[in-house]
Each structure stands twice: as C-alpha cells, then as structure tokens.
Amino acid sequence: MVLQVDEVMKRFNTNLALDCCSLRVEQGEVIGLLGPNGAGKTTCIRAIIGLIGIDEGSITVFGMPQDGKNKAIRRKIGYVTQEITLYEDMSGRDNLAFFASLYGMSKADIQVRMAEVGRLIGLEGRLGDKVKHYSGGMKRRLNIGCALMHKPALIIMDEPTVGIDPQSRSFILQAVKELAKSGVTIIYTSHYIEEVEAVASRIYIMDNGHIIADGTLRELIARIRGDHFIEVEVRLASEQKRKELLGLADVKEVALEGNRYTIVVPGGIPILDKVVLSLSEQGLVTINTKQPNLEDVFLTLTGKQLRDEVAS
C-alpha cells in the first residue's frame, strides 16, 4: 500500500475542509481525484505531503505515519503544484537542477536525469532558455519536470493542466500515461472530467471535503446505469425553471449550464413530454438523450455539474 488516508478531519477555523476523508492507493495505480473547486482536493494533498497537520484520523505513506516531519516520505514524493512554481529569471535547466538538489542529488546524477526528464516533458531543446520566455504550456511541463527529477515513487499532480492550450494538455496527459507505464504511482487531481477519464485507473470523487464515491470508471458509471440523461437546450434558461423541473415527479436531478438543462430520470419512466411542456415557454432549441459518462456520475452524486462549479 502506497498511501492510506483514514477518516481524516481538517478544519480551518469553523470551515470543515476535510470531512472524514478516506482513500487508499496501491503501488502502480493512477488515481484520479475529481471534484469542483473548494471540494478539498488541494487540502487533502497538502495533508498527504505533510504541509498541513490534520485534526483527526491518520495518514500513512509507504507504511510510514505522516506526521509532517518525516523526510523519508518527502523524498519519495514528487509534488506538482497547482500554480506554476518556477524561478522565471532562471533557465529551465537551472530550475530542474535546483529542485533536484533539494533532494540531495549529485551534479552527475542531475545531468543524466535532466536529459531523461527534458525528453519526457518535450523541452530538451529549450532547457537553456529563461523560463520567462516560455509559453504557459511549456511552463506547465517544466513544473512537472521539476517534480520528476528525483525519481519519486509517488507523484502528486494538483491540477497540472490549468490554463493551457489543448496541445500542451495532450502532451502532459501523454507524459502521465508514460509515467504510469513505468510503474510509478500517481495521484492526479483535476476538475476536467475528460482528463481523469483518460489517465486514471481508479477515480475518487470528492465534494465538500468528503470522498463520495470511488471505483474504476466502469464501476462508477455502472452505479447510475439505470438512469437516463436528457439534455435540453433552450433560448433562455433560468434557475427558477431548474427548480421547477426538479419538482416534477420522478426527476432525480437537474443541472443548469448556460442555457442547457441536464435532467436525470430513472430509466423507463416516460417523462419527456412533461419536460417539453415545462420548457416550451423558454424556447426549445435541442433535446437529446445520452449514455451516462463520468460527468453524469458526478451530477447524480453531488447534484452539481462540475463545470458550473469551476466557472463560479
């Protein structure tokens, strides 16, 4: 077992950031930690690394209790922060070497490893340039590279693709897959469902500081297999109408994103006519029924649509 988090509670003043949070990570797994902003993902990660203390529960990393002082645990973890944490006036090479030196690597080892990491993050030809001349995507990749230099056994990536172009995102996801193939354990947090679907072998869904579901993508979708999802786009949607829809008999959940309602109903219930009738005054544009995906799992479990939370 690489990581065991047992019923961890963490409060910041009166705010309960982690509420009986539990998760387990086995060697070689890629764990997707999915949740909206403010769900407690970063707090959970900071507690695992030992950057914050916990109020109740326990955290064990590589069989060692995390008390915040255990250097052996920190040596085994590579942490990719949500924000870009690089020295902009220094070169990519300087940054990689500096972060490697924090883990006691020798100069010779740093040189060898730098070539490997440079290839993995696709910056081998640009490592001599100052970071301030990099694009956002390149900085993100270097940010990851800095966490890989000391060959960590557990890599924790906290929203590593925020604010970058699709090409860089695709490159990062490919790098994560390559790392996973090499047998390293990865915890990947994101609010981009498609990323978690693409890389994770197992997914934890987190909301309000609590793990509300976990399993493989297939297992999670199987939980809501009996449900049907109707997407209705109208000309002018409203929160009041969303609440009205939620009040209809047999409607389990309704999410609103822009002018599109996503309505969850139990399978086999003929409800489409009621929905159409209710929404006709708002000017129907399109109506679709669809197969459930991870986003629908999230909606069913939390009553929220992940992207709405992100936008807010």
Next chain:
Amino acid sequence: MILFHIRRSLKDLIGHATLILFPLILIFFFDYLYKTIDIQTGMEVEGQQRLALLVIGFALTFQIYGAALSFETLAADFYSPMHDRLFASPVEGRSLVLSVLLSGTVVSFLQSLVIVLFSFIVMGASIPSLFVVLVILLVSVLFNQLLGTVLLFLVGTSKAANVVTTIYGSVVPMLLGLYFPLPDSALFRVIRLYGTPMSLANTASIRAMEGDYGSMALVMLPIAVIIVLLFVSLKPLVRRIEV
C-alpha cells in the same frame, strides 16, 4: 542552494546597479557640497577622512535597502505558492531560509565592497585599516539581512516590511548626521555615535581607522549580541511559516 540563490539574486541587475550607483552619486554630491560650501558637517574629522566617512556612511545606509531586496526574495519563496513546493522537499525550513539569507548577505556585501573600492581607487578616498573596516561592513550586512528577515516573518508581508525598512533606512542615516548636521549636544552626540546599529557600525569603523581596535571591538559587541538574538529568534519564526 546558496550558489543558485546568489545567481538568482544577481539577475536583478537594475536593483543592484541602483544600490551601487546611487550611493556613489550621493558620496560625490555630499563630498562636493562639504568641500565648496561653508557648512558644519557635524562630523569630527575633515578632508580625506570626511570622504572616508561619507563612503562608510552611505555603504551602511544602502545595506538596509540591500536587506529589502533579500526579503523580497524571501517573500517570493515563502509567501507564495512556492512555499508548498519548497517545503514539500526534505530540506529543513531553516536551511531554505538561511540559503536565501546568506546569498543576500554575500550579494549585499559585494555591493558595499564595490562602493568602498570604487571610492578608494577612483575617488582617492583614504580608508586606513581597510580590511578591518570591510569586516565591520560584513558584520553590518549580516545584521541588516537578519533584521530584514525577522521583520518580514513578523509582519508577514513584504509590503509592510518594506514600509518599516524604508522608514528605518531614512531615519537612521539622519541620526548619524549623514545628510545634515545634528545639534552639537551631548544627547545628539550619543545618538550619533551609539544610538542605532548603524551608528555603532559607523563608530566602530572610525575607531578602526584610528587604530583603536579595543574601542572598536567594544562598540561592535552590541551588534554581535543582537545578531545572535536575531539568529535565535529565526527558529520559531521559520517554524511558524513552515505550516
């Protein structure tokens, strides 16, 4: 780590150039002023030694602003997302802080050295016991860097620390009589000679130039004690920023 931070610090060319050129301009200016205008300088020595005192006075003054540069670096590391990245590593928090602090000390001393050597070589300033004076300047740099660091960790933001430093850096040279003469009373004489850490370093430099090393050591003793106290106080302050 220290080498990295020295290189990192040296990237701020404008900051360092300002901290070297501005005091040199002021030294030129005040030396010219005191030479051509009949003014009571408030200093106890005249001629070449007056130039030496201006050099030492302004070198000491701009060490305070050198400390401000260092705590900007510290704030960028410890009051930003970089905090988590650094403290996620196995390096002790105190080592992380000290590496920045020591690199700041080296860079700030280099600034003082350039000012002194430029004045010595180009302006012809006569500074007896130059090596001892440089040691005093080094101790003063260390004091200022530690003071700036402790101040930053106490107030928690570089903005607030900058305000305090700016006030300190403006008032203390005045109390030394560097910009204008102070009243020639016993009280002001005591303030000018021993009233502030900068006054102590300045007085110690004068004693060193006079060859009175016993008095010099005695005057430097309070600074040494404060340095030890500041150093000791760093431990709980660093622990506070660790989590």
